[in-house]
Amino acid sequence: MPLVVIGDPGVLARADEVVGTRLALRPIPSVDRAEHTPGTVDVIAGSDLPDDLPRGTLDARAGAAAFQYVRQGIRLPERRRTGAGDRTDQQRRPCAWPESPTPGTPSCWPICPAPPTTR
Known part of the structure; x- marks a missing residue:
């Protein structure tokens, strides 16, 4: 590892x-x-x-x-x-889903997890 x-x-x-x-x-x-x-x-x-x-x-x-x-x-x-x-600018993206720690703000760009999946 x-x-x-x-x-x-x-x-x-x-x-x-x-x-x-x-x-x-x-x-x-x-x-x-x-x-x-x-x-x-x-x-x-x-x-x-x-x-x-x-x-x-x-x-x-x-x-x-x-x-x-x-x-x-x-x-x-x-x-x-x-x-x-x-990280490049292309890798940074705002979080768009409501459960994100800080939706839509640069502070969560590279660490924003994928949106939760719906069943």
Whole structure:
């Protein structure tokens, strides 16, 4: 299954050493640059934590970084809804059915699900 990780490349590399997965970490600037190559994890750098950050203990820097990873992940679909990203104008369309989250507005263009089918 293709995936992109948002995290700290250094922390991910140290975790890889600990568990011995031997995965290659490939830094990417955005999701649309992911290659999804087997044995490689595409990583969007969400922080640059220090190498000496202690493992297994609470640390405010790690907590703040984790918050930012989640926040950045939440904002990825938002970028696509607003047209920032790799979607073309032809792929954006207003939602026309009444059950859509925001009918007829640009905010739902790329994520608008197909209209419900009637039986």
